[in-house]
Amino acid sequence: MKIVFNLAFVLLFPMGCWAVDNLSHVPQINETQDERDKRMEWFRDAKFGLFVHWGPCSITQTEISWGRDAERTMDIRNGAKPSEQVERYGHDFYIPGDLYDSLYKYFNPVKFDADQWVQTARDAGMQYIVFTAKHHDGFSNYHTKLSDHSIANTPFQRDIVKELTDACHKVGMKVGLYYSTRDWYHSDYLVGDNVEYDTFYRGQVEELLTNYGDVDVIWFDHVGGRDWSKWKFDELFAMMYERNPDLIINDRGAKFCGPRTPEDKGPPTAEIETMTKGDFYTPEGRIGKMDIAKDWESCIHVGKGWSYRGEGGFKTPEECIQMLVSCTTGGGNLLLNFGPRPDGTFTDAETQVAMAMGQWLKTYGDAIYGTRGGPYRNGTWGGSCHKGDKLYLHVLEWPADGLVLDALPAKVLSARTLTDGKVTFSQSDKELAVNVASSDRETPVTVIELTLDQTLSPGTIVGSVR
Template sequence: MRTTKIYALLTMMLMIAYASLLAETDAEKNSRMQWWRDAKFGLFIHWGPSSIIGKEISWCRVGHPADHKGEQIVPAEEYDNLYKQFNPVKFNADEWMDLAKEAGMKYVVIICKHHDGFAMFHTKLSDYNIANTPFKRDVIRELADAAHKRGLKFGVYYSTRDWYHPDYLKDGNVKYNDFYEGQVRELLSNYGRVDVMWFDHVSGNWKDYTFERLFGMIKQLQPGILINNRGARFVFKTEDKPTPELAKMVAGDYDTPEQTIGKFQVESDWESCMTMTKCVDGGGWSYRPDGKTINLSECIRTLVSCVTGGGNLLLNVGPMPTGEIMPDQVQNLKEIGKWLAKYGQAVYGTRGGPYVSGRWGGTCYSGNKVYLHVFEWRGDNLSLGPMKEKIVGAKVLTGGEAKVTQTDKGVDVILPKSQQDTVDTIIELTLDRPVSEVQKVAAERPLSDEPACGTIISEGAMVSGGTERADKNGTGAALFKAERPANNGMVIRTKQDVAPSVVIDLGKVKQATGVRIESQPISHAEVTISVSEDGTSWTTVATADSLVPVWEKLVTQLQAGAEVPGRKTRYLKLEAKSPRQRPIGLALRHVEIYGKE
């Protein structure tokens, strides 16, 4: 009788917590999200016995029931017994959290159980955990204590997917639900304050899970916790659908784009989770000695791009089997911390906007301060759209003196190339009042609005290098200012190649000042724009690591120490090279070259 009463009481408490989830007001959610929105930068840690062999955590294991295939190169029997060798004697939780603090990170998220089912904490619900390794110590306990001691927000990653557990997705998933919800209860009950619950997708169908019970328990145990959007995000399309109330409850507090910078989005919260290690197979979450650590510049630009786009960055490290973080990753984190110590005012506590981000960079703001983060300039110039507020002051935080002009058409910023930071030029604009509106359109004014660019000089030009041309007359395809021809809207397509290219012939030498290319995007490619007077000797005028849907670049040359629009051009070449030597193709919708006859 007593057990029945206790169960009824617990059920009632969970239902109350569940109801509170649905009843939360916007003001209450904003208050709960405030610290996270201000934090901007967190540390993600993927670690486990797989580090012993230097292969991708979970995904290298043979056997992924009801899931993506992955590599599957290590037999399950071998993988599942790696824990018997796991003895990271150089692990020091205080050193890890000191590093996070030094890097300027405000929160940490630790892998407690990945898809392989191994628990990095002391759990009473399975013997497959770190207590039964030679190391024995509860690393989650030590990391939680170290994080709390330093004022870092603490988050736990838990994978609902479990390729090791014998009851996973069997017999209605009843036993497995009890198991994994029990482990979540342990994590939220035994490690002090938990600020983030980070799930990583589910498999099966809605009917296989008791999400109402799970989410009610989470809110009951940690009322102020943030939950990402993957707690009930299914790997494959389900056979059934949730009720609207359930869908709302499990939607989570923020989106989690993976291995990519989230799109500009200020209406809802997001956090890009990205690795510092890049691998050919797309992994690099756990320790991968075959991978390459990205450089400091890319780390900083990735963080800035997330912030100006309205999101956060959760940057991942994969510690070694010794318990140490790789030296080059340690160095990156320390240098990021030094950068943030100088320029943190242009990152922490800001919001994305008021201008939409682009290849040129982006903006963020706080009160009456707007911070321009500029990656690429048009020579010495940056032209932005109009702003309702009046600019009353400008300061180049990275050094130098900018000339800022504001008109009804927009804002023009001029900064000599010698004063432009090679990683991120930061300019603080002071307004006469706080930002009132975030723009929904691209921030940079088009080249057609740039007086220095002149007019379109490519009408009647010819294209070579493709296989499907809009105009089959002659040897090439004519370029038209506003035409959208056939072939799926593409003016020209190239054959699939490891280095496809397109050459545009203006017919005679002209003074080119800029180029606008509309194309099908290509990611992870070395893209260059080159110009030539004779078709033999080429000068590169622009480079990028991807091809975006709309790419505008000034064609400049150095005069008296300044980049000035204008270069003698008859031929313009666009080329894309695949770094992995995989065939790719160019598909151009529209090309405009600006200049003077």
């Protein structure tokens, strides 16, 4: 399998035509707060998305990219093979690199149905989908003109990204594409001045933003090389925002860049450093700490790994509901990952999680979608969020005598659970006490709606549970 560099593509989509002084349209360094709020509004309102990691690795049930036992040139652990490392990243099964790289020859997911994937996400209450267009293993899940190592050269042949983005667009589902700048397959990755690979990957990102309709999120995943001089981030961001002025980007576009050596002086400008931090940060495999000042999204897998690892080891629906609640009240989003089988179907456990969460959200969605975290700090008890004149308390663990919270700068007019259970409350200038009878408490979370005499401003913090 070879990497191809298509001259016609470069002439059609010329790179290098942007310079550092032509970044006036890049929002991260130019937009006002009001403009940013408008651009980020749908993302902040959505709260819940589907992450999908998938590729030929599903055939062997090994972890995507990380299960490939081959040298990683100038990258993780100085390029050593995973099997030679003491720290194994929690993965217990590796296959030789040559075998891993040949799996595409057998990848034929005949049961893949993009419409069904999107319907499952909708049934779960998810508001957007982020799909792996290319992971660290260099395999492209779409028809790229810049590499032969793609879905086009599998027995399946069909363009997965095309079918999935079309299915999303048909029903108004927001679309995100994951793209790993790090590439352990590409022969030019981090070689010399990296100009060949840098041009290649920017070309692939341009393909994704040009050929697949509206793409709402580009979800980068680390560059690997630590030398800022090896990457033309100014040209990348200028191109992306020329293609889509409303694009949202995560914080990993320049992750793992230096400085690490005397020769590497770090980001060439403060603008580029700010720009590459993107629009939201991405706690991985954990719930982010409460932060209502910045946008964030926790990405967490339901199964044993990011890609298909068999039919066992899945989180329960109750655990996933609690994760969504913790992200929402903490000011962030939950991007919940599924790893489809090699035939293109979701596992039974993933489908069960999706259906259970969707059912829960039919009742409790008002306390999730469109809310903002706060005004009470999260804790083992749970957390709070608000929208309009409603304040929602999500109680995971009840204190023995009910909730006693710091004083609220608004009058509580009424209180109820979202299943119309009875709520008692008392309010003074010193505290707010709230309780629900044991018979009306619910698992995995009790949700209480307080109606206030005024709205709370986003970013309000008034205290916590005493």
